Amino acid sequence: MNNIVLTGVSKSFDGREILKNVSMRFEAGQTVCIRGRSGIGKTTLLRIIAGLMAPDSGAVSAVPERIGFVFQEDRLCEDFSALSNIRLVTGRALPKEDILRHLEELELAESALQPVRDFSGGMKRRVALARAVCADPNLLILDEPFKGLDPELRMKVIAYIKRHVEGKTVLCVTHDVSEALYMGGTIIDLDDLF
Amino acid sequence: MKRSTVFKFIAVVAALLIWQIAAMAVGLDMLLASPLQVAGRMLSVWREDGFLSTVVFSLGRVFAGFLLAFVAGIVLGVLSGRFKAVEYMLWPYVVTFRAVPVASFIILCLIWLSSRQLTVFIAFLIVFPVIYGNVLQGIKSTDPAMKEMSALFKVPWGRRFLYIYLPSIKPYLLSACSTAAGMAWKAGVAAEIIGVVKGSIGEKLYEAKIYLQSADLFAWTIIIIILSVIMEKAFLFLLKRAFAGVEKL
Numbered sequence: 001m002n003n004i005v006l007t008g009v010s011k012s013f014d015g016r017e018i019l020k021n022v023s024m025r026f027e028a029g030q031t032v033c034i035r036g037r038s039g040i041g042k043t044t045l046l047r048i049i050a051g052l053m054a055p056d057s058g059a060v061s062a063v064p065e066r067i068g069f070v071f072q073e074d075r076l077c078e079d080f081s082a083l084s085n086i087r088l089v090t091g092r093a094l095p096k097e098d099i100l101r102h103l104e105e106l107e108l109a110e111s112a113l114q115p116v117r118d119f120s121g122g123m124k125r126r127v128a129l130a131r132a133v134c135a136d137p138n139l140l141i142l143d144e145p146f147k148g149l150d151p152e153l154r155m156k157v158i159a160y161i162k163r164h165v166e167g168k169t170v171l172c173v174t175h176d177v178s179e180a181l182y183m184g185g186t187i188i189d190l191d192d193l194f
Numbered sequence: 195m196k197r198s199t200v201f202k203f204i205a206v207v208a209a210l211l212i213w214q215i216a217a218m219a220v221g222l223d224m225l226l227a228s229p230l231q232v233a234g235r236m237l238s239v240w241r242e243d244g245f246l247s248t249v250v251f252s253l254g255r256v257f258a259g260f261l262l263a264f265v266a267g268i269v270l271g272v273l274s275g276r277f278k279a280v281e282y283m284l285w286p287y288v289v290t291f292r293a294v295p296v297a298s299f300i301i302l303c304l305i306w307l308s309s310r311q312l313t314v315f316i317a318f319l320i321v322f323p324v325i326y327g328n329v330l331q332g333i334k335s336t337d338p339a340m341k342e343m344s345a346l347f348k349v350p351w352g353r354r355f356l357y358i359y360l361p362s363i364k365p366y367l368l369s370a371c372s373t374a375a376g377m378a379w380k381a382g383v384a385a386e387i388i389g390v391v392k393g394s395i396g397e398k399l400y401e402a403k404i405y406l407q408s409a410d411l412f413a414w415t416i417i418i419i420i421l422s423v424i425m426e427k428a429f430l431f432l433l434k435r436a437f438a439g440v441e442k443l
Binding site for chain 1: 339340342343344346347348349350353357358361441442443
């Protein structure tokens with residue numbers, strides 16, 4: 001796995017420059033928490049790294065093939081169960097028992113076969129997290145992954161992520177300093193950089 | 195009993211009363227049979243020789259045309275949603291099917307096909323654009339965020355179709371089937387009347403017109419409505435079960 005390198009990345013929306021000539025480097029296997037005020041370009045940065053958005057100028061290199069992404073919105077198939085939502089990305093590559101074990105770790109075992117449309121916001125968030133982790137990514141991108149979780153559950157979810165992503169690159173956007181500290185690794189404050 | 199049900203019941207009784215008064219005013223059974231005469235004819239018509247074979251003949255052909263259009267509409271709708279070139283290639287046919295009067299197709303088909311195949315073909319022509327258009331619309335209205343998510347996770351197309359596109363198509367397809375079932379019967383029976391298809395419900399309606407038997411006309415029309423409703427409800431029931439089965443995957 002190589003380091004992810006951004007070189008002179010710029011991006012504007014409707015004439016408003018969000019990212020201006022950004023050059024960064026993320027070490028392979030490292031956890032990086034990205035902070036910054038609203039609208040500074042945290043999500044844009046993640047989307048450019050994931051290849052979901054092209055920069056106006058500059059380049060991103062050495063992004064791994066397999067990416068797991070927890071979007072700000074859950075983006076779940078509402079009519080399907082938690083198990084099915086994970087199966088969508090894993091197929092039969094990950095046995096059902098393993099998926100159920102992941103859901104159990106996130107306290108969702110009893111609801112594993114229920115349609116996620118009946119889930120609370122926090123439950124949906126955990127399904128989205130399990131889906132990204134179960135995809136066995138080399139790069140895990142988390143965009144405000146703990147939104148809607150109570151503090152106790154937040155700690156459990158952070159522990160779950162740390163257990164399963166050892167040796168993988170994790171980029172996590174969060175507003176909360178304590179979350180960033182619990183996640184470990186490097187903390188980058190975009191307010192200081194841009 | 196719900197208030198709306200009571201009002202609907204009153205409306206039906208009022209409509210039947212108006213019909214009865216109109217029949218009495220006309221005073222000629224052959225021009226306008228009364229509701230009571232039609233009810234009497236309904237009770238006798240199903241005991242006549244060949245009733246069941248007539249019903250099976252038309253029902254089988256209308257349903258066959260509907261089913262063929264359902265399958266073709268889904269397959270081609272999905273292909274058009276995925277490949278813009280297919281949508282463009284099919285555009286002239288779909289526009290033609292929608293715009294050309296059904297009578298023109300019936301006459302054209304009578305030149306090309308035997309009258310026994312006519313109902314299937316006409317039901318197909320009428321139903322296909324409805325199913326196709328709705329499936330395509332369903333695919334086009336699929337949430338871009340979900341499409342982006344499935345692309346990021348590199349979900350294979352088959353799975354993407356089942357989990358992302360099918361739920362989006364579902365309401366469109368159910369609504370299309372509900373509309374198209376009635377349309378299939380209307381067009382199918384019209385084709386049978388124009389083609390005087392032997393052994394069909396259309397032939398019975400044609401005979402009712404020739405012999406000025408308005409009670410027969412109304413009785414067979416009510417039978418068509420009943421068959422249409424049964425076909426629609428049964429098909430939608432099975433379709434909803436199929437969707438529920440997919441959601442449990």
